[in-house]
Amino acid sequence: xxxxxxxxxxxxxxxxxxxxxxxxxxxxxxxxxxxxxxxxxxxxxxxxxxxxxxxxxxxxxxxxxxxxxxxxxxxxxxxxxxxxxxxxxxxxxxxxxxxxxxxxxxxxxxxxxxxxxxxxxxxxxxxxxxxxxxxxxxxxxxxxxxxxxxxxxxxxxxxxxxxxxxxxxxxxxxxxxxxxxxxxxxxxxxxxxxxxxxxxxxxxxxxxxxxxxxxxxxxxxxxxxxxxxxxxxxxxxxxxxxxxxxxxxxxxxxxxxxxxxxxxxxxxxxxxxxxxxxxxxxxxxxxxxxxxxxxxxxxxxxxxxxxxxxxxxxxxxxxxxxxxxxxxxxxxxxxxxxxxxxxxxxxxxxxxxxxxxxxxxxxxxxxxxxxxxxxxxxxxxxxxxxxxxxxxxxxxxxxxxxxxxxxxxxxxxxxxxxxxxxxxxxxxxxxxxxxxxxxxxxxxxxxxxxxxxxxxxxxxxxxxxxxxxxxxxxxxxxxxxxxxxxxxxxxxxxxxxxxxxxxxxxxxxxxxxxxxxxxxxxxxxxxxxxxxxxxxxxxxxxxxxxxxxxxxxxxxxxxxxxxxxxxxxxxxxxxxxxxxxxxxxxxxxxxxxxxxxxxxxxxxxxxxxxxxxxxxxxxxxxxxxxxxxxxxxxxxxxxxxxxxxxxxxxxxxxxxx
Amino acid sequence: xxxxxxxxxxxxxxxxxxxxxxxxxxxxxxxxxxxxxxxxxxxxxxxxxxxxxxxxxxxxxxxxxxxxxxxxxxxxxxxxxxxxxxxxxxxxxxxxxxxxxxxxxxxxxxxxxxxxxxxxxxxxxxxxxxxxxxxxxxxxxxxxxxxxxxxxxxxxxxxxxxxxxxxxxxxxxxxxxxxxxxxxxxxxxxxxxxxxxxxxxxxxxxxxxxxxxxxxxxxxxxxxxxxxxxxxxxxxxxxxxxxxxxxxxxxxxxxxxxxxxxxxxxxxxxxxxxxxxxxxxxxxxxxxxxxxxxxxxxxxxxxxxxxxxxxxxxxxxxxxxxxxxxxxx
Ligand code: HEM
Ligand SMILES: [Cu+2]
Numbered sequence: 001x002x003x004x005x006x007x008x009x010x011x012x013x014x015x016x017x018x019x020x021x022x023x024x025x026x027x028x029x030x031x032x033x034x035x036x037x038x039x040x041x042x043x044x045x046x047x048x049x050x051x052x053x054x055x056x057x058x059x060x061x062x063x064x065x066x067x068x069x070x071x072x073x074x075x076x077x078x079x080x081x082x083x084x085x086x087x088x089x090x091x092x093x094x095x096x097x098x099x100x101x102x103x104x105x106x107x108x109x110x111x112x113x114x115x116x117x118x119x120x121x122x123x124x125x126x127x128x129x130x131x132x133x134x135x136x137x138x139x140x141x142x143x144x145x146x147x148x149x150x151x152x153x154x155x156x157x158x159x160x161x162x163x164x165x166x167x168x169x170x171x172x173x174x175x176x177x178x179x180x181x182x183x184x185x186x187x188x189x190x191x192x193x194x195x196x197x198x199x200x201x202x203x204x205x206x207x208x209x210x211x212x213x214x215x216x217x218x219x220x221x222x223x224x225x226x227x228x229x230x231x232x233x234x235x236x237x238x239x240x241x242x243x244x245x246x247x248x249x250x251x252x253x254x255x256x257x258x259x260x261x262x263x264x265x266x267x268x269x270x271x272x273x274x275x276x277x278x279x280x281x282x283x284x285x286x287x288x289x290x291x292x293x294x295x296x297x298x299x300x301x302x303x304x305x306x307x308x309x310x311x312x313x314x315x316x317x318x319x320x321x322x323x324x325x326x327x328x329x330x331x332x333x334x335x336x337x338x339x340x341x342x343x344x345x346x347x348x349x350x351x352x353x354x355x356x357x358x359x360x361x362x363x364x365x366x367x368x369x370x371x372x373x374x375x376x377x378x379x380x381x382x383x384x385x386x387x388x389x390x391x392x393x394x395x396x397x398x399x400x401x402x403x404x405x406x407x408x409x410x411x412x413x414x415x416x417x418x419x420x421x422x423x424x425x426x427x428x429x430x431x432x433x434x435x436x437x438x439x440x441x442x443x444x445x446x447x448x449x450x451x452x453x454x455x456x457x458x459x460x461x462x463x464x465x466x467x468x469x470x471x472x473x474x475x476x477x478x479x480x481x482x483x484x485x486x487x488x489x490x491x492x493x494x495x496x497x498x499x500x501x502x503x504x505x506x507x508x509x510x511x512x513x514x515x516x517x518x519x520x521x522x523x524x525x526x527x528x529x530x531x532x533x534x535x536x537x538x539x540x541x542x543x544x545x546x547x548x549x550x551x552x553x554x555x556x557x558x559x560x561x562x563x564x565x566x567x568x569x570x571x572x573x574x575x576x577x578x579x580x581x582x583x584x585x586x587x588x589x590x591x592x593x594x595x596x597x598x599x600x601x602x603x604x605x606x607x608x609x610x611x612x613x614x615x616x617x618x619x620x621x622x623x624x625x626x627x628x629x630x631x632x633x634x635x636x637x638x639x640x641x642x643x644x645x646x647x648x649x650x651x652x653x654x655x656x657x
Numbered sequence: 658x659x660x661x662x663x664x665x666x667x668x669x670x671x672x673x674x675x676x677x678x679x680x681x682x683x684x685x686x687x688x689x690x691x692x693x694x695x696x697x698x699x700x701x702x703x704x705x706x707x708x709x710x711x712x713x714x715x716x717x718x719x720x721x722x723x724x725x726x727x728x729x730x731x732x733x734x735x736x737x738x739x740x741x742x743x744x745x746x747x748x749x750x751x752x753x754x755x756x757x758x759x760x761x762x763x764x765x766x767x768x769x770x771x772x773x774x775x776x777x778x779x780x781x782x783x784x785x786x787x788x789x790x791x792x793x794x795x796x797x798x799x800x801x802x803x804x805x806x807x808x809x810x811x812x813x814x815x816x817x818x819x820x821x822x823x824x825x826x827x828x829x830x831x832x833x834x835x836x837x838x839x840x841x842x843x844x845x846x847x848x849x850x851x852x853x854x855x856x857x858x859x860x861x862x863x864x865x866x867x868x869x870x871x872x873x874x875x876x877x878x879x880x881x882x883x884x885x886x887x888x889x890x891x892x893x894x895x896x897x898x899x900x901x902x903x904x905x906x907x908x909x910x911x912x913x914x915x916x917x918x919x920x921x922x923x924x925x926x927x928x929x930x931x932x933x934x935x936x937x938x939x940x941x942x943x944x945x946x947x948x949x950x951x952x953x954x955x956x957x958x959x960x961x962x963x964x965x966x967x968x969x970x971x972x973x974x975x976x977x978x979x980x981x982x983x984x985x986x
Contacts, residue, residue: 163909235906241866241883242908329884330952335867336882370745371753375763400869401880402796402887409782416774416781423770426732427763433739435675436753440744448736455732459725466781468717468791471878472704475869475904539703541873543904546912550900626752 031087033118040218043081048074068251069321071229075255079218086120086214091207120214122206125607127213128192128506132499134213135187138180138220139492140575145173147568150561156549166547167233168226168249174236175253176223179260180216181487182302182349183267184495185356187213190271190295192506196600196607197289199280199616199634204273212267219260226252235545237342240327240335244319251320258313261306261345264352268302271295280634282618285380289598289622290373293380294359297387298352304391305348312341336403343394351390353487355383357454357494358425361447364501365432366623367596368444373623374431375424382424389418399467400474408467415465422458426451441594442516446497449524453489457482460535478538481531489527496523496574504589507582508606515577523570529563598622599633614638675742683734687727694726695719704876707899707920708857710792710891711876717784717791724773794861794879794887797949803856803890813839813860814947819923823852826947827861829868829881831907832914841930843947844937849901849918851875852926853893861887862950869905872918874898880905886949893920 028034051070083089091101116126117133148169152160161169191213195203203209226232230247238257243250275296279288288296316338318324325331327338366373373379392414399408429451438444460482464470473479496519504510533556540556542549549557581587592601599622603612616634624630699719706712743753785791790801799806805822807813813824817840826837828845837845849872851857861870863881871878874897879889896919903914921929934941945951 163912167906167909167911233906233908237906239867239905242906245866329882369743369753370751372755372757374756375758378758378763378767400794400878402794402882402885405790405794405796406800408785408793409778412781412785413778416778419774420767420770423766427766430732430735430739431756431758431762433736433743434756436739436743437745437749437751438740438743448740451732451736455729459729462725462777463718463721466717466721466777466784467793468714468781468784468788469721471710471791471793471876472714472718472873474878475871541703541900541902543871543902545906546902548912625755627755630755 027115030119031085031090032115033086035087036082036085036214039081039083039085040078041081043077043079043084044074046081047077050077067248071248071251072255072317072321075222075252078222079215079259082218083211083214088120088207088211088214120207120210122202122210123609124191124195124203124206124209125506125611127206127209128188128190130213131183131187131191131216132506134216134220135180135184135495136575136578138176138216139184140571141220141224142173142176142180143568143571145169145176147564149173150564152547153549153557154561156551156554156557159547161547163547164231164233167235167545168231170545171232171235171253172223172226175238175257176220177487178236178349178353179223179257180220181491182260182264182352183212183216184491185360185498186267186271186295186298186302187216188506189291189360189498189502190298190356191267193502193600194271194274194292194295195278196505196603196611197292197598197622198275198278198283199599199612199618200274200278201610201612201615202278203270204277205270208266209270212263212270215259215263215266219256219263222252222259223256226250226256237346238313238316238338239342240316240319240338241329243316243338244327251317254313254316254320258310258317261310261313264302264306265310268299268306272299272303275299280616280618282634283599284618286376287618287621288380290362290376290379290383291356291359293383294355294357294362297355297383298359300387301348301352301355301390305345305352308341309345309349312338312345315341336401339398339401339403340394343397344391346397347394348387348390350483350486351386353491354422354454355386357450357490358383360494360498360501361450362425362428363598364443364447364497365429366625367501367594367598368439368441368447369432369436370439370625371432371434371436372621372625372627374428374434376621376623378424379428382421382428385421385424386418389414389421393418396465396470399470412465412467416462419458419462426455441500442511442513442520443497443501443594445517445520445524446493446500449520450490450493450497452524453485453493453527456532457485457489460485473538475543476538477534477542477544480544481534481538484531484534488531493523493527496520499574499578501594503582504593505600505605505607508588508590509582510587510589510593511581512577512585512587515573515580519570519573519577522573523567526563526567526570530560530567533560597624597633602633602636612636675738679731679735679738682738683727683731686734687730690726690730691723694722699723704873707874707895707897708792708876708891708893709788710790710889711874712894713784713788713791714876717781720780721777724777728773789890792876792878792889792891794889797886797888799888799890803892805856806858806890808888810839810947810949813949814843816840819852819855819927822856822858824858824860825849825851826949827859827870827879827881828951829861829863829870829903829907830865832903832910834868834870834901834903834914834916837947838930838933839947841934842938842941843944844934844941845944846933846937847916848933849899849916850926850929851893851899851918851920852923853896853920855923856890856892859889859891860949861889864951866907867905868903868907868914871902871904873900873902878904884950884952896920896922 048070051073055069117130152166191209226249229249229252232246232249232253234242234246238253275292315326319327325333327333327335329335362373362379393411395411396415464473464479464482500511500516537553537556540553542553590605614637616636617638618634619631620633622633702715702718704711704714706715786801789803807822807824817823824839828835835845835847836849837843859877861879861881863883868881870881875891877889877891879887899918901916901918903911
């Protein structure tokens with residue numbers, strides 16, 4: 001299925017025609033973020049007015065939740081207006097009108113300035129940077145909310161926030177993290193690097209990719225809009241009955257989460273097709289970089305699981321607005337239905353938050369140990385195994401709920417079985433370290449920290465998967481500590497490692513190494529000091545999402561809160577380093593600073609608009625360190641006609657294997 | 658990894674047997690820490706041993722910890738060893754050995770992890786079924802039950818004698834738990850009192866949103882869903898105080914939804930129950946007849962006023978919602 005020949009148009013993202021006109025308008029006349037905002041404002045007003053007009057005629061609705069219809073329609077039209085304003089549909093309309101597409105090469109090429117980052121673009125590298133900046137903003141916002149939570153928990157009796165504000169903070173923090181961090185690695189690094197890693201000039205669906213990004217600011221802002229609308233008070237899980245009864249903030253929650261579900265499907269689908277169809281000749285499955293495997297698994301989970309989320313959120317919205325009763329027990333619905341829908345998405349989701357991290361560390365380890373990745377096939381099997389098994393474990397979130405109690409042994413089995421493929425990742429990491437020549441650069445430190453953190457997160461996962469032990473741990477701070485160890489300790493550490501490792505590639509700028517080491521050590525120590533005591537706090541009986549707790553637990557809670565401020569400060573160091581290095585010092589790094597073999601490092605940094613001059617022919621795997629006989633990764637200038645031959649030989653070798 | 662040894666021995670200096678060293682260090686540390694854990698810490702692990710359910714959960718946690726400790730120690734020792742021994746020496750710019758895998762190591766790893774995992778799943782299943790559901794909510798039709806469990810309303814309202822299964826209905830509402838004792842005429846109270854050495858059957862339900870009944874020392878946790886009777890079992894073995902907390906976010910004052918109960922000798926329980934029955938008789942009359950679940954929308958509001966006052970359930974604001982979709986405060 002990989003690319004066989006090099007037809008020019010196929011490799012030309014977006015199907016632009018060279019005859020098309022070049023866009024020569026001034027920046028403020030072209031659709032960009034400012035027209036998007038305008039569209040959003042108009043859209044919201046139109047939708048709100050429509051909602052008011054519709055609901056006014058229905059007695060049943062107007063006595064209960066008239067407002068909700070207006071708000072939800074407002075959000076819907078806001079998103080449509082935002083996208084129209086951004087010009088997402090322009091090419092589509094142009095196509096329908098039979099007008100020629102603008103020449104994408106020119107449009108991409110001319111927009112070398114900053115302006116292109118504020119526009120819808122067909123260049124996956126621009127989308128990657130947009131995602132990177134977006135994700136850092138989202139992460140810091142949600143992190144600040146977490147500082148608020150920890151501030152309230154400084155004392156069991158004195159309150160900084162009202163009980164309502166406190167629950168809002170917990171819900172906002174959790175939801176923002178869980179919905180947006182799904183793309184924290186896939187968005188920036190997946191979109192930017194995967195075409196480079198598989199030897200393609202483009203992604204499969206550049207417009208879909210751009211759309212997936214431009215939905216995230218909308219989802220983020222709509223989620224934040226919950227605060228002025230009265231907040232939502234049911235945590236990130238949004239269980240009815242509470243979420244059906246809650247104030248209008250819950251509309252924002254359900255709409256934003258459902259919208260982000262759509263963004264996930266789009267992002268995942270684009271990458272899935274890109275990896276399957278756009279690999280360069282010779283880029284066999286057995287030569288695919290581990291990061292690509294990880295993102296591939298993530299994309300599969302996103303494409304299959306996120307629709308369930310969007311569906312569930314949609315049903316919740318209709319329950320809240322037009323008075324359907326999907327989730328109302330005594331009207332024929334069931335609250336259990338929502339719990340099933342939510343976790344059928346929610347469990348794959350937590351692996352969506354794990355696999356990209358595994359991918360990154362597997363990419364970093366061989367470079368800084370100067371050794372091939374140990375047991376490549378086992379690593380790939382681990383990724384695929386986790387992705388598949390993740391769909392069969394969701395009811396372990398519901399062990400005490402009374403749903404299918406007799407199925408609990410089965411879900412206990414499937415859950416514990418996931419630790420087998422997860423264990424593969426440890427085998428691979430440990431094997432790669434064996435007799436290595438370890439270089440402790442900042443990316444490597446983050447990769448090693450992932451193993452430390454994920455070990456604790458994974459082992460505590462076995463404690464909660466055991467139904468008996470879970471009776472004590474379910475819904476307590478033990479669970480809270482467990483998933484922060486896997487997500488914060490896994491995903492976010494990997495993300496940081498990825499930033500230090502790939503920013504020289506993506507921006508041609510190396511982050512300050514010394515500040516990086518400070519950032520790493522502070523973050524590593526503060527992270528563990530924040531979350532390790534929470535296992536004990538949970539075991540000692542503190543439930544999640546409470547603003548009052550037992551007096552005897554104050555010491556531990558204070559320790560945790562103070563550590564969390566240090567953790568917050570370490571993230572600030574990262575932001576400072578990021579801004580300092582990319583804006584102020586701009587330490588140029590155009591080559592291959594880590595001396596890495598990956599295909600993405602064989603082109604200049606940052607890569608030219610079309611990545612490769614010619615489709616490369618991949619000659620060997622990306623991890624052949626220490627093997628003097630290994631051929632170079634790829635031939636970047638294959639002689640004409642060699643492509644077909646390379647493909648033929650690749651096929652025979654594959655069938656032999 | 659053995660093959661690498663052979664490969665590396667050509668370098669003149671004899672390579673130490675790294676694998677053996679790592680194995681021995683972690684074995685020694687593993688045994689020491691496991692012994693320390695088992696003898697010093699394990700008797701104090703949560704949630705204690707007040708009931709059969711709590712004891713079985715404590716046993717589960719201890720067994721899991723005893724397995725987890727050596728595994729974690731092995732991995733930490735391996736990483737510690739690797740990071741000290743196999744770091745790049747200054748000036749050395751060569752690559753490491755081109756080691757792509759090792760069939761024996763891979764098979765061993767996969768076999769061992771699979772064996773541990775399958776053992777854990779088997780152990781967990783056994784520990785769920787044999788201790789009668791291990792204190793977790795088992796839904797309306799539990800199949801792992803103690804002898805004499807009372808699964809129909811008729812059985813639940815028949816008078817109680819010591820030795821029988823005691824039925825306590827736990828009713829969650831914003832933001833308070835109340836307890837109904839069907840075997841004593843169905844009185845409802847906000848005090849949780851339980852006799853010692855007795856199998857207790859908790860029938861957990863809610864009359865508004867979802868709550869979760871978590872009696873920490875009893876090792877019982879069961880979601881309280883409106884319209885669902887979620888049953889959990891535990892046999893009391895010790896006297897003492899119980900902390901009850903709501904464990905499922907249920908609205909603004911979820912954090913304040915807790916109370917305390919106690920396990921008392923059987924005779925004390927009997928006198929408490931019969932006096933409460935008499936004391937609360939006038940209220941019991943007003944309550945809806947005992948049932949496994951209640952539909953909040955059909956209970957006439959006016960009948961509840963005095964009950965609510967007498968029980969002190971002000972926090973719940975009456976608890977029962979009008980049929981229209983209500984708005985959270
Ligand atoms: C910056 C470091 C972080 C800190 C200090 C932090 C702290 C907290 C705290 C204090 C809570 C509330 C616990 C409670 O009362 O139930 C919480 C909840 C939560 N956090 Fe974090 N967190 C951090 C990062 C993350 C990340 C990276 C994620 C995931 C991507 C995440 C996901 C969640 C979720 C899902 C909840 C549960 C919210 C709920 O109960 O509805 N957190 N966190
Ligand atoms: Cu509650």
